[in-house]
Amino acid sequence: MNATIAARVNILFASETENAEDWIPLLERSLPRDRILLRPEAPIDVALVATPPPGTLENLRGVKLIQSLWMGVEKLLADPALPKGVPLARLVDPGMVAAMSETVLAHVLDWHRQHYAYRAQQHERRWHRHRQYLAADRTVGLLGLGELGSDAARKLLALGFNVAGWSRRPKAIEGVKCSTDLRSVASMSDALVCLLPLTSQTKDVLNASVLGKIKKGGCVINLARGGHLVDGELIAALDSGHLAHAYLDVFEPEPLPADNALWRHPKVTLTPHAAALTDARTAVPRIVENIERLRSGRPLLNVVDVERGY
Amino acid sequence: MNATIAARVNILFASETENAEDWIPLLERSLPRDRILLRPEAPIDVALVATPPPGTLENLRGVKLIQSLWMGVEKLLADPALPKGVPLARLVDPGMVAAMSETVLAHVLDWHRQHYAYRAQQHERRWHRHRQYLAADRTVGLLGLGELGSDAARKLLALGFNVAGWSRRPKAIEGVKCSTDLRSVASMSDALVCLLPLTSQTKDVLNASVLGKIKKGGCVINLARGGHLVDGELIAALDSGHLAHAYLDVFEPEPLPADNALWRHPKVTLTPHAAALTDARTAVPRIVENIERLRSGRPLLNVVDVERGY
Secondary structure, eight states: OGGGSOSSOEEEEEESSSOHHHHHHHHHHHOTTSEEESSOOSOOSEEEEESOOTTTGGGOTTOSEEEESSSOOHHHHHOTTSOTTSOEEOOOOHHHHHHHHHHHHHHHHHHHTTHHHHHHHHHTTOOOOOOOOOGGGOEEEEEOOSHHHHHHHHHHHHTTOEEEEEOSSOOOOTTEEEESOHHHHHHHOSEEEEOOOOOTTTTTOBOHHHHHHSOTTEEEEEOSOGGGBOHHHHHHHHHTTSEEEEEEOOOSSSSOOTTOGGGGOTTEEEOSSOSSOOOHHHHHHHHHHHHHHHHHTOOOSSBOOTTTTO | OGGGSOSSOEEEEEESSSOHHHHHHHHHHHOTTSEEESSOOSOOSEEEEESOOTTTGGGOTTOSEEEESSSOOHHHHHOTTSOTTSOEEOOOOHHHHHHHHHHHHHHHHHHHTTHHHHHHHHHTTOOOOOOOOOGGGOEEEEEOOSHHHHHHHHHHHHTTOEEEEEOSSOOOOTTEEEESOHHHHHHHOSEEEEOOOOOTTTTTOBOHHHHHHSOTTEEEEEOSOGGGBOHHHHHHHHHTTSEEEEEEOOOSSSSOOTTOGGGGOTTEEEOSSOSOOOOHHHHHHHHHHHHHHHHHTOOOSSBOOTTTTO
16 A cells, blocks of 8 residues: 555545534645545545435545545445445444443433433423432443443443443443443343444344333433434333333434424434534544554554445 | 430431331341330430421430431531420431432533423424533533532542532532632532522522532532522523523522423423432441430431531
8 A cells, every 4th residue: 555655645624514614624734735625526435424425426536535524334335336445434433432422322311310300390390309410320232332432321320320231242342331232231221322333233222122221211212313212112112100200312214304203202313314424633543543554554544344334 | 424424325317308117127127126216205315307397405404415317407506495405416328328319410401401391392393413522621610619519529530520618617629629719619519419408698698699609511510408599599690691591409498389380491301309218227327326426425427416407
C-alpha cells in the first residue's frame, strides 16, 4: 500500500447530512499537505462519507480508503454501489462515544429517579412522592460491549449501578456481568439499553420474548437502530404494564412518520436520532490518524469486517 | 458526657413523614442493647427526628442528642420548642448524597442533551435535531461545596463538564473553579445548581441579578429549599428567553399549591421534593456511629452550629 500513496493525498468529503463547514477547516488545518475536495475533480485517494450524494460510491473503485464519518455503516454495506475490496473504516469518535454515554445516563437516570412519572404528575398538578431506590438496587443491561457499551458500563458502575452486558463473542469487563446469553442478560435487567450494530443477527433483537424478560417496571432504551426494535411488541409490553417506559432515539424509517403511534404514546420518550452525533473537533484527529497510517503503510484502524457487518 | 449515659440507651423515633417500619427493624438489629421507642414512655437519651409530632420537642430538654433524620435542619432550628443546649446533629446519609448527585446529573444531562426541547417537539410530532455540544463546552456551577456539592462536582468532572463552585468560606476541590464570589460563579455557568442550606444569608440567592448572570440558554436547578429562589424573577428570566429551562424540586410552601403558575410553565420541570430522600439502609449506620460516640464520650458527628444555621 505504501508505494501506491503519494505524499500528497486527495481527500473527497461526500456527505448530504454532515455540514462541510464544520469539517473542512479542521481537516485542512490538520492535513496541510493534502487536498480536501467537495467534488471528485482529481483522482481520489480517500473518501470521507456519511450519506454520500447519489452516484458517489460508484466512482470510488480506485480509492485506498473509504472512511465513514459515522460509527454505524449498515447503510453503506447495504448499498450495491459500495466498491468491493476497498477498505471501509467505521469512525470511532471519542466525542461521539462520550455523547452516547451521556444519553445512556440521561435516560437511565430519568427512569431511575422516576422523572418520567413526575412529568406526568406535573401535567395533572399532582404532588405525590414515589418510593426511592438506590442505584445499587438496579441492574442496567447493555446490549453491545464494544466502544460504546464499555464506556457506558464504566460510567454506570461509577454511579453505583449493577451492570450486565451482552455481546456476541465472550468479553470480560471489570465489574460487569458479561454474558453471550441474551435472555439471561435481559432477565437480570431493570433497564435494557441497546447499543448494537444492526446486522442480520441483531435485527428485531428487542422483541416480545426479550422485552418480557426485563424486570417488571423496567425500561427499554434504544439508541442503536430502529431495526433492532419490534415496535408493536414494545407497545404491547408498555400497555400491559410490564415495562414502565421506553426511550427511543432511532426508528425505521426516519424521520418517524407523523402518524406513527409512538409519537403520542404516554410511556414513550422520543428523540430525533440525536443520542450521539459525530463531533468534527474530536473526530478529525481519528480520521487524520487513519490517513497517516495509510500514507505510511501501517494497518488501518476500525476497518469493517464485511461478513460480520461492522 | 460518658458518665451520664447508661450502657443501655433509650431512643425515641419521632417523625410524621418518615416511615417507622423502614427504620425500626434496622435500628433494632444494629443497636441490640438499646430500646427504640415510638412514644416517650421512658426517659429518652437520644431523639431521632424529622417533622416530629407536635409537642415532641418540648419534652426533649433532658436528652443527650437530637439526631435529625434529614440533612436540612432549618425547620428544627426555627422551632421555638427546640431545647437550647442539646446537641443537634444533621444526618449525612451516603445514600442520600448519592441520590442527590444522581438528580443533579439527571437534570444537567436533560438540559445538556436538550431532552427538554425534544419533549416539547414530541408533543408537536416534530422531527428536528439541534446542534450538539460536548460536555467540555459547558460549565456547571454548584452553589454549595459541602458533602453534596463535592460529590456532585466529582461526578460531573468525570463526565467531562467544567465545574465551578461557590461556598461561603474558601474551599479547594481538585478540578473545580472554587470561589466565594457568587456573581463570578454564576457568570461562568451554563447550568447553575443550588445545593445550599437555607440560612438568612442564602435566602433568595437565586434572584434576578444572579439568574441574569448565567449564560444565555442556560438552566437553573434548585434542589435545596424553596426559599432560595425568587419565583417571579425566575419566571421573568425564562419568559425573556435568557434561560432555557428550570428544574425545581423544592417550593415555599410545600406541597406547591395547585394554582401556582410554576406547575404549568412550559420551561419548568417540577418534582415533589423528591430529589434525594434519606434511605434507612444507608442512614442507620451513620446514626449508630453517632450513638456509639455518645455512649463512649467521643465527639459527635455533624453537630449543627446554631449561629451558622447548618
